[in-house]
Amino acid sequence: MLSTFSVSRILFPNIQSLGILTPKLLNLGPYTLDFTSSGRHMAVGGRKGHLAIVDMKTMGLIKEFQVRETVRDVVFLHNDLFFAAAQKSMANILMTGRYPYIYNRDGTELHCLKEHGAVLRLQFLKNHFLLASINNFGQLHYQDVTMGEMVGSYRTGIGRTDAMQVNPYNGVVALGQSLGTVSMWKPTSSAPLLRLLCHKGPVSAIAFHPNGHLMATAGKERKIKLWDLRKLGDEPLQTLPGNAKTLDFSQKGLLACQLGNGSSVQILRDLDGNQTYKTYMNHGMVKGFQIEKLLFRPYEDVLGIGHSMGWSSILIPGAGEPNFDTLVANPFETSKQRRESEVHSLLDKLPAETIMLDPAKIGTLKPERKKEKPTKQEKVAGIEAAVEVVKAIKLKKKTKGRSKPSKRTIKKKELIAKAKSPFLAQEMKEEEQVARKKQKTIEYVETPTSLLRFVRKKATA
Amino acid sequence: MKVKVISRSADEFTKERSQDLQRVFRNFDPSIRTQEKAVEYVRAQNAAKLDKIFARPFVGAMEGHIDSISCMAKNPNHLTGIFSGSMDGEIRLWNLASRRTVCRFPGHKGAVQGLTVSTDGHVLVSCGTDSTIRLWGVPVSNLLEEDVSSDKSAEPRETYVWKNAFRSVDHQWNSDRFATGGAGVDIWNHNRSAPEQSYQWGTDTVVSVRFNPGEPDILATSASDRSIALYDLRMGKPTSKFIMRTRTNSICWNPMEPINFTAANEDSNCYSFDCRKFGEATCVHMDHVSAVMDIDYSPTGREFVTGSYDRTVMIFPYNAGHKREIYHTKRMQRVFCVKYSCDGSYVISGSDDTNLRLWKSKASEQLGVLLPREQKKHEYHEAVKNRYKHLPEVKRIVRHRHLPKPIYKAGKQIREQNESQRKKHEKRKAHSAPGSIVQEPLRKRKIIKVE
Numbered sequence: 001m002l003s004t005f006s007v008s009r010i011l012f013p014n015i016q017s018l019g020i021l022t023p024k025l026l027n028l029g030p031y032t033l034d035f036t037s038s039g040r041h042m043a044v045g046g047r048k049g050h051l052a053i054v055d056m057k058t059m060g061l062i063k064e065f066q067v068r069e070t071v072r073d074v075v076f077l078h079n080d081l082f083f084a085a086a087q088k089s090m091a092n093i094l095m096t097g098r099y100p101y102i103y104n105r106d107g108t109e110l111h112c113l114k115e116h117g118a119v120l121r122l123q124f125l126k127n128h129f130l131l132a133s134i135n136n137f138g139q140l141h142y143q144d145v146t147m148g149e150m151v152g153s154y155r156t157g158i159g160r161t162d163a164m165q166v167n168p169y170n171g172v173v174a175l176g177q178s179l180g181t182v183s184m185w186k187p188t189s190s191a192p193l194l195r196l197l198c199h200k201g202p203v204s205a206i207a208f209h210p211n212g213h214l215m216a217t218a219g220k221e222r223k224i225k226l227w228d229l230r231k232l233g234d235e236p237l238q239t240l241p242g243n244a245k246t247l248d249f250s251q252k253g254l255l256a257c258q259l260g261n262g263s264s265v266q267i268l269r270d271l272d273g274n275q276t277y278k279t280y281m282n283h284g285m286v287k288g289f290q291i292e293k294l295l296f297r298p299y300e301d302v303l304g305i306g307h308s309m310g311w312s313s314i315l316i317p318g319a320g321e322p323n324f325d326t327l328v329a330n331p332f333e334t335s336k337q338r339r340e341s342e343v344h345s346l347l348d349k350l351p352a353e354t355i356m357l358d359p360a361k362i363g364t365l366k367p368e369r370k371k372e373k374p375t376k377q378e379k380v381a382g383i384e385a386a387v388e389v390v391k392a393i394k395l396k397k398k399t400k401g402r403s404k405p406s407k408r409t410i411k412k413k414e415l416i417a418k419a420k421s422p423f424l425a426q427e428m429k430e431e432e433q434v435a436r437k438k439q440k441t442i443e444y445v446e447t448p449t450s451l452l453r454f455v456r457k458k459a460t461a
Numbered sequence: 462m463k464v465k466v467i468s469r470s471a472d473e474f475t476k477e478r479s480q481d482l483q484r485v486f487r488n489f490d491p492s493i494r495t496q497e498k499a500v501e502y503v504r505a506q507n508a509a510k511l512d513k514i515f516a517r518p519f520v521g522a523m524e525g526h527i528d529s530i531s532c533m534a535k536n537p538n539h540l541t542g543i544f545s546g547s548m549d550g551e552i553r554l555w556n557l558a559s560r561r562t563v564c565r566f567p568g569h570k571g572a573v574q575g576l577t578v579s580t581d582g583h584v585l586v587s588c589g590t591d592s593t594i595r596l597w598g599v600p601v602s603n604l605l606e607e608d609v610s611s612d613k614s615a616e617p618r619e620t621y622v623w624k625n626a627f628r629s630v631d632h633q634w635n636s637d638r639f640a641t642g643g644a645g646v647d648i649w650n651h652n653r654s655a656p657e658q659s660y661q662w663g664t665d666t667v668v669s670v671r672f673n674p675g676e677p678d679i680l681a682t683s684a685s686d687r688s689i690a691l692y693d694l695r696m697g698k699p700t701s702k703f704i705m706r707t708r709t710n711s712i713c714w715n716p717m718e719p720i721n722f723t724a725a726n727e728d729s730n731c732y733s734f735d736c737r738k739f740g741e742a743t744c745v746h747m748d749h750v751s752a753v754m755d756i757d758y759s760p761t762g763r764e765f766v767t768g769s770y771d772r773t774v775m776i777f778p779y780n781a782g783h784k785r786e787i788y789h790t791k792r793m794q795r796v797f798c799v800k801y802s803c804d805g806s807y808v809i810s811g812s813d814d815t816n817l818r819l820w821k822s823k824a825s826e827q828l829g830v831l832l833p834r835e836q837k838k839h840e841y842h843e844a845v846k847n848r849y850k851h852l853p854e855v856k857r858i859v860r861h862r863h864l865p866k867p868i869y870k871a872g873k874q875i876r877e878q879n880e881s882q883r884k885k886h887e888k889r890k891a892h893s894a895p896g897s898i899v900q901e902p903l904r905k906r907k908i909i910k911v912e
Binding site for chain 2: 057127168169170171210211212251299300301315317320321322323324325326327328329331332334337347348349350351354359360362363
């Protein structure tokens with residue numbers, strides 16, 4: 001089979017560098033990479049601390065620098081100006097700095113995110129401007145990068161995991177566990193939305209199809225399974241053999257995974273559209289190269305491979321979306337257009353509460369809740385029923401002058417009051433709770449604005 | 462071996478010269494844009510908030526009168542002119558664009574109670590408590606020049622003296638005739654010094670008189686015996702009449718549906734009626750807290766403006782029970798007359814504090830010439846806001862209006878009173894034989910008798 005690099009050199013001389021590119025980056029560790037949403041820029045991070053941003057149109061290096069710490073993951077924020085790197089200090093045992101850092105395009109360190117801890121994987125939710133991270137204790141953190149507010153941090157109970165992926169369709173974060181379950185999380189709840197038992201061994205990689213229906217998971221027992229997210233059952237749609245450390249779906253639905261040992265790439269495609277994937281292409285690299293990350297480049301027919309000796313790009317016909325929408329992602333963006341689109345995307349920033357499994361639920365009616373609390377009529381009916389029961393009791397007629405009519409009526413009244421008292425006590429309790437809530441809100445409002453900085457803030461969860 | 466791969470040449474996608482426009486490429490595939498509904502919802506919230514930020518309805522005030530303004534008149538042939546008459550007898554013609562007086566018409570000895578303009582716009586008819594009707598010639602050419610603010614005053618062409626004070630006047634469409642309301646309804650002609658016809662139904666004063674815009678011979682009047690009556694000039698007699706619980710201060714016909722009219726009542730509600738069926742109102746418009754003094758329809762027929770004794774101006778949709786908009790200022794006292802401008806974009810109110818005020822009909826509307834891109838953006842904001850305006854967060858922002866404290870409290874009180882009446886009625890119904898207590902709808906309850 002003709003390898004793709006020779007094709008490109010012969011037939012496409014004007015496409016400068018869409019062939020194999022293998023800069024020899026010696027001994028700086030396996031490389032992980034990330035593209036901006038328009039596919040124009042790529043951020044590269046080597047395990048031994050090499051960070052770089054490359055402009056993929058001109059294949060020009062924008063900036064590269066060495067941070068002298070272990071870098072586990074790199075992710076772009078909303079545009080090519082900012083990217084985050086998950087770093088771990090290896091220099092000094094005393095100086096354990098294991099935090100993600102946010103860098104500028106010029107290589108300046110902008111922020112050190114200490115609350116996240118020793119991060120293994122980072123993901124950016126584009127519509128919500130949330131940076132999600134999972135650290136080696138299994139804690140999931142969501143941070144809003146516009147104002148720096150920590151939206152949620154949860155102990156997932158999963159343990160250490162390397163498999164983390166955002167579903168672009170609905171913004172939920174999927175984490176793979178070492179017991180073989182995949183759990184899906186949203187920033188507003190401490191319990192997962194969904195838990196799915198996928199594999200018999202640990203889950204090593206997860207990938208989502210852009211249309212939101214298909215999920216591919218890879219397990220260490222050398223199986224790749226495809227699941228339909230609309231109809232989650234016990235059985236996957238398809239099971240394929242494969243030992244994949246990394247998976248990725250392209251914009252047109254092609255699935256890239258590893259083949260055999262670590263240096264071949266396999267591309268799968270469903271030709272008929274009935275979600276059965278078959279082999280489309282295989283690509284074998286030099287035998288010593290261990291593949292670290294596979295990522296399709298948006299809007300181009302290119303697959304980026306980060307491996308132990310650097311990074312490569314290969315041509316995959318039919319992978320990318322040929323028609324881009326200028327208002328969504330523009331590979332030919334000028335700086336003016338970039339600034340305007342940044343402002344527009346900030347205005348359209350979604351609040352963290354909108355992340356849900358089915359994003360089309362917004363704007364629909366909530367189904368009527370079954371009334372757990374009794375309505376007013378029911379309460380009144382309850383009181384009346386209790387009073388009727390009491391009225392029907394016949395009082396014993398006492399002798400020796402102890403059964404005077406006045407005493408009997410008093411006794412009857414007491415019994416009725418006793419029957420009513422639990423209902424009234426309940427009402428009073430509810431009113432007291434409402435009053436307390438009102439008081440709390442009033443108390444909160446009453447500190448004047450100039451003194452607000454002295455108010456002690458409660459620790460967030 | 463030939464392989465087809467995506468290749469884009471930079472020429473097509475970037476601009477050649479700096480004066481060129483950037484090309485915009487669209488792809489409407491939903492899979493490249495995610496969570497569209499949530500983004501739309503956020504945009505609806507932002508649109509509602511922007512609406513509130515840009516809501517500056519007050520355009521300007523026209524000062525000059527020295528007593529409270531009692532009536533106003535407009536003519537559809539001249540968009541920028543409006544006549545106002547005050548309680549000391551002075552009538553002025555204003556230019557709305559420059560907000561200055563164009564011409565004065567002094568002459569009335571008492572309060573000017575009614576003003577109307579003939580259909581061609583050349584003759585102004587005014588009537589007052591000094592029992593006179595005066596006809597004035599309108600200086601048409603001056604209206605076109607914007608920066609002429611003169612102290613010109615005109616002499617009345619004719620003055621007709623009659624036996625009783627007049628309360629209202631209205632001009633028939635496409636004719637030389639006008640009707641006045643005073644002791645009864647009188648039909649006058651420009652050239653005659655005595656009324657051609659006089660109608661009397663009952664012995665009470667007729668408070669307001671309005672000709673139907675679609676059928677020029679039909680006339681609606683309201684009198685102080687709490688009645689509303691219809692007259693037909695061709696038949697030579699009054700047609701029908703019904704009596705309500707409280708007096709109607711003013712009537713206005715819907716210009717787009719001339720079978721309907723709306724009456725501004727003393728009990729702080731407005732009632733819309735179909736003139737063919739007087740047994741019940743078609744709609745009750747409730748939001749004012751004090752007597753509604755004047756009402757005028759927009760030329761689109763889709764909404765109307767009311768001015769009330771509670772110092773506010775409200776705009777209602779023609780078929781809705783509650784207001785769309787409320788305008789109030791600390792300086793504006795009791796509003797006695799309101800008019801909708803003839804292009805539907807402005808509302809003019811005349812009040813007790815001797816000022817006429819010009820307001821925008823849509824408070825956050827951008828005036829002036831809009832670029833097509835601005836126009837499209839406004840339309841998009843309107844559309845996305847309307848799509849989600851029933852959801853609680855957007856609804857809260859869209860509905861919110863700051864009310865002055867007396868109005869807020871009075872409104873609360875009225876609602877409490879209505880609620881307690883309703884509860885009492887429900888209890889009476891619950892404790893009596895089913896079907897024995899029947900309550901008519903509010904639309905019918907307010908009408909006592911139909912004659």
